[in-house]
Amino acid sequence: MKSICLFFQVHQPFRHRRYRFFDIGNDHYYYDDYSNDAILRKVADKSYLPGNKLLLELIDKLEGKFKVSFSITGTALEQFELYAPEVLDSFRDLAKTGCVEFLSETYSHSLSSLKDENAFKDQVKQHSERIFGLFGQKPRVFRNTEMIYSNEIGELISKMGYTAILTEGAKQVLGWKSPNFVYVNALNPRLKVLMRNFKLSDDLAFRFSNGNWSEFPLTAEKYIGWLNRLDKSEEVVNLFLSYEAFGERQPAESGIFNFLEAFASQVVKSDELKFATPSEVVEKLQPVSVVNVPESISWADEERDLTAWLGNGMQKEAFNKLYELSSRMKRCTDENLLKDWNYLQVSDHFYYMSTKHSLDGNPNRQQNPFDSPYEAFINYMNVLSDFKIRLNAVEPENETESEIAILQRIIQEKDEKLKKLEADLSRLQKPKRPRNPRSKKS
Amino acid sequence: MKILMFGWEFPPHISGGLGTACYGLTRGLSEIKDLEVTFVVPKAFGDEEQTAMKLIGANNIPINRKEIFLKEGSKSMDYIEVDSLIVPYVGEEEFWKQKSKKYPRSTRFVETNDGVTVNFSGSYGDGLLQEIKNYGLVAEIIAATTDFDIIHAHDWLAYPAGIAAKQVSGKPLVVHVHATDFDRSGGSVNPNVYSIEREGMEIADKVITVSNLTRDTVINKYGVDPEKVKTVYNAVEPVDDEPGTLPPKGIDEKVVTFLGRVTMQKGPEYFIEAASLVLRKMNNVRFVMAGSGDMLDAMINRTAELGIADKFHFTGFLKGSDVNDLFRMTDVFVMPSVSEPFGIVPLEAMQLKVPVIISNQSGVAEVLENAIKIDFWDTFAMADSIYGILNYASLATYFKEEGKHEVDELRWLDSALKVKNIYDQVLT
Structure with a gap:
């Protein structure tokens, strides 16, 4: 059976x-x-x-x-x-x-x-x-x-x-x-x-x-x-x-x-x-x-290999630049960053950058939101750049940046303190109201 | 003195530097007393700025034009038909019908919109050669019905129009070389284009080139008598302060910009190689390539190969005021052109206090003092200069201030006066 x-x-x-x-x-x-x-x-x-x-x-x-x-x-x-x-x-x-x-x-x-x-x-x-x-x-x-x-x-x-x-x-x-x-x-x-x-x-x-x-x-x-x-x-x-x-x-x-x-x-x-x-x-x-499968296989295309996602230089570059951040992401606890990190890893992004023009009717291919793989690549790298800047602010890449991050945090704290003191000041500077509102009526 | 000018594009409908230069020069000429410019383009859109000159669109000129005169004092009307041997037709069938009638041998036929005016796209697409020819036909009619002393034609697209006007009117012709096909094609010239260019330069009474670099090309490659060729450098219109649609700079990193068509002529690949060298030395910098062109995909691939795609960004084509926004974020502007007859963009950048690096292979390098000049192929020197301006504040400040002063002195009026001189020589 x-x-x-x-x-x-x-x-x-x-x-x-x-x-x-x-x-x-x-x-x-x-x-x-x-x-x-x-x-x-x-x-x-x-x-x-x-x-x-x-x-x-x-x-x-x-x-x-x-x-x-x-x-x-x-x-x-x-x-x-x-x-x-x-x-x-x-x-x-x-x-x-x-x-x-x-x-x-x-x-x-x-x-x-x-x-x-x-x-x-x-x-x-x-x-x-x-x-x-x-x-x-x-x-x-x-x-x-x-x-x-x-x-x-x-x-x-x-x-x-x-x-x-x-x-x-x-x-x-x-x-x-x-x-x-x-x-x-x-x-x-x-x-x-x-x-x-x-x-x-x-x-x-x-x-x-x-x-x-x-x-x-x-x-x-x-x-x-x-x-x-x-x-x-x-x-x-x-x-x-x-x-x-x-x-x-x-x-x-x-x-x-x-x-x-x-x-x-x-x-x-x-x-x-x-x-x-x-x-x-x-x-x-x-x-x-x-x-025995020494080389990775997949269910994509005629070749059943990885070339749909990691076939050209752009795909490899984007892929490598993404996972360069992995060790720092491990230390990261920021919820929004973790969420974006997950979404950035979605394999479809790399699929959109594919320069293979096979017509195997793969559904993903029909839903490519980009006109060309180059556009897809530019867009992804721009997003990744912004993500990296945000990550740097939380998990600095090297000493200089960690110093900058510390300084920025100090500036932020000072700013907040300043704001608070200014608020205090303006509160104290306000003309004193009569203590007893009833006295106004009379 | 009345000038009849033929161009191909006019702001705001421009695809490159040609329209900008034509506009600037015409503005300059309008400041000179007793000088009147009528500017003809194949297609007038109606929203061009016309304070300085009269703008005519060849698409608005009726073939077999009928002019109506009111006889003084009487109510009867009389009209004169311009005696042109151009027969308008609409569509192919009409063409054969018209052609089967009897015409003198020299009669030519031109396809029209509605039997009256000729259709022009005014762009650079298919059927360009046909459009140039038609432009020449309409130029004849304009020349026959307009009063002028000199014809001035800008670049090869308008040479046939200029020649036609000269043949009809017998007035002198000045052609203005903003670029040659050697610049555009990188050496493998299109024989059609070359022959149009050469004919224009030969028939012209004087040839104006935008730089000595171009003058050499005209003399050596087109065999024009050196006596006939004069260089008049371009200038730059004061940049308007109007902000574009771009958001303010969102990063606290340095920005190095390339702006122009991404084609062989502009040398984008050298910029990328230099960027890669700079990125090995410093990290807080981003490179921007603004523009599009047939080499764009290859350039994107190259940044990926070099592993710098997270620091190298492509924006696509940017519109006028957005360009200014980009310059306001820019710390260094690089123009690594392989062959650039002039190159106005660095002047615009300098007006906005951006230090510029230009190639020795650009005409503008002959004019500018306060710019770093390198050979386009010398990516090490390019990288070195970029790094220097980014890291040595005094250097950047110097270029910002001095460059601004220098470029503010470059006025179209001065260029226009030189052109006026050439007119005077032609007329005497």
């Missing part, structure tokens, strides 16, 4: 507004509230809300045999709270059914795993605390940003106490091997690795409504036929998708929700197939082999 492991990614970035050089030092608000609100509202109405409603109905109807898993980023959760609290409620309802597993990831969908262990651990901790607070689950399975994975990342994750990780079933690491088994990390065999079946996943995520696709239209019967025809010995089919595939990338009119409904019912009825959450897969199935 094969397990079907359904996983959905939910993520939204805080997009920056046009932040010009002249704003540096003048204006410390970086976000385009209008776009963030409008985009989240749109995606919520088209995808998250109808999707969650359907999942809840299916779980109810199929008596707990339908199971899914989610990874919702911290920034997405914050945006739900800000712009569409009912989405958060619907996820809470899903959590209560016991059929939905929430996975762990970095708080702001960041690339910290590639650069900075401390920042990474911090982000993961923040996220899993948030998930526990909202859904009452302590995640045991990890899913890194954009399925980014390597032997080292796996080892780190296993040290942090996770039992399994999700990643892409990339051809360059699997070769002739099938993604439809459980693998283990090359450095620490205790960590299990679930590999995404990208063919079957992308059939839904990218090709479903494409009229030119030779398999169009895709019905649940046909899809289950494909699953049944897989080799008998294969144990798990990992279908990992971006949640916006339902309703947003594949619009409701394409019948994607009907497909999901029919698919779920037929799997539950089938003797060959069943749904399982990642945790269940990891518990029940035995790993078959080690998977």
Whole structure:
């Protein structure tokens, strides 16, 4: 009997507004509230809300045999709270059914795993605390940003106490091997690795409504036929998708929700197939082999590598300049700075700077708020410059600056004192009022 | 003395220094007694400042113009048709219909708006060569109906107009070289442009260049008789104090500015290399590149490569009063032009008390005393000068004060008087 492991990614970035050089030092608000609100509202109405409603109905109807898993980023959760609290409620309802597993990831969908262990651990901790607070689950399975994975990342994750990780079933690491088994990390065999079946996943995520696709239209019967025809010995089919595939990338009119409904019912009825959450897969199935991933892989583009985020000089420069601040951020306790620090790490910012012009239909690419990668880069560096100035005021970079910071603090204190004394002075200088107001009347 | 001037752009509709220089010179000339300037541009928008001269837009000149005279004392009207051999047409179909009629051999056809006036964009886009040609046709009509003593044409775009006016009227022509295609293209000249430039200089009675640097180019590359070529330096209009739309300076770091089109001619890459050198020595400084152009993307990439993108900022194109705002935040202005016939921007910066560093390859370097001059390729010298002005307060103060004095002495009236001299020579 094969397990079907359904996983959905939910993520939204805080997009920056046009932040010009002249704003540096003048204006410390970086976000385009209008776009963030409008985009989240749109995606919520088209995808998250109808999707969650359907999942809840299916779980109810199929008596707990339908199971899914989610990874919702911290920034997405914050945006739900800000712009569409009912989405958060619907996820809470899903959590209560016991059929939905929430996975762990970095708080702001960041690339910290590639650069900075401390920042990474911090982000993961923040996220899993948030998930526990909202859904009452302590995640045991990890899913890194954009399925980014390597032997080292796996080892780190296993040290942090996770039992399994999700990643892409990339051809360059699997070769002739099938993604439809459980693998283990090359450095620490205790960590299990679930590999995404990208063919079957992308059939839904990218090709479903494409009229030119030779398999169009895709019905649940046909899809289950494909699953049944897989080799008998294969144990798990990992279908990992971006949640916006339902309703947003594949619009409701394409019948994607009907497909999901029919698919779920037929799997539950089938003797060959069943749904399982990642945790269940990891518990029940035995790993078959080690998977060696010396170079980082991801689920992006044809190359399944990191070039979408760190492919060109601009992206690397912005990335390096950002994490240069990491050690000072560790000491920082300013709430606003910590919040902006989280938002600055969102991988989308680096994605906007990509100069790759592939048309793979990746949803992020269609939502790039910038006309060119160069504009995206300039804007990000301007924001980062302002952030750095603010950080310097709190956590100075070197001795001179710490001296300046101390002096500035003294000036500020003196200013306040001055103000207070001036107020006292003016109060004392005011002409004395008659003590007894009644005497005025008479 | 009446001057008929042909230009291509006029403030506030300008894309570079040409319009500014034309305006300044015309203002200067208007201060001279008995001198009257009629300035023609391909497209008049109607909001140009016209206190100093009469401005004509070629787009407003009717072809087959009909002038109406009221006979004194009588109510009957009489009109004279200018006898031009230019046939206006609207659209292609009309063109063939018109063409199938019989015309003398020398008749030319021009596409018009509504059968009356010719459409001009007045910009530098596609169809530029056609526009230049049409501009020449309309110039003929203007020359035939206007009273003047001398024709003065600014830069190659207006040379054909000047030549046409000269041929119709027989009046002397002065061409004013603000730039040559050698400056714009970096050596690989466009043969079309070159031939227009050369024809203009050959037919002209006198050629005015904005610097000796340009004069040399005109003599050596265009083979013009040195006797015919005179240098008249540009000046600068007093800058207005009006604040732009930019917020005040929000950082307490030094600001070093590059302002101009981001193209090969302006040498932006040398500025970036120098910035990178300065940033190795000091930290409390930011570099700003204001402007856009075909090299912008490459420049952004270069700052990323050098790892200075957190200290190097791009603002895009800035409008007039915003430029002044930027200068008010600027501690050093750098113009590293590879080939600059003159270059008015440093003068504007100096008016606002900004120390300037200019390349020896700019015409303005011949005029200015109180500026640091370096070779555009010498990024070490450039970095050194930037560092010096930023760190040695006395140097900065000196340049601020002396530079302001010097530039306040550069007046368009003086340039205009030199131009007047040249007019006098041509007329005698």
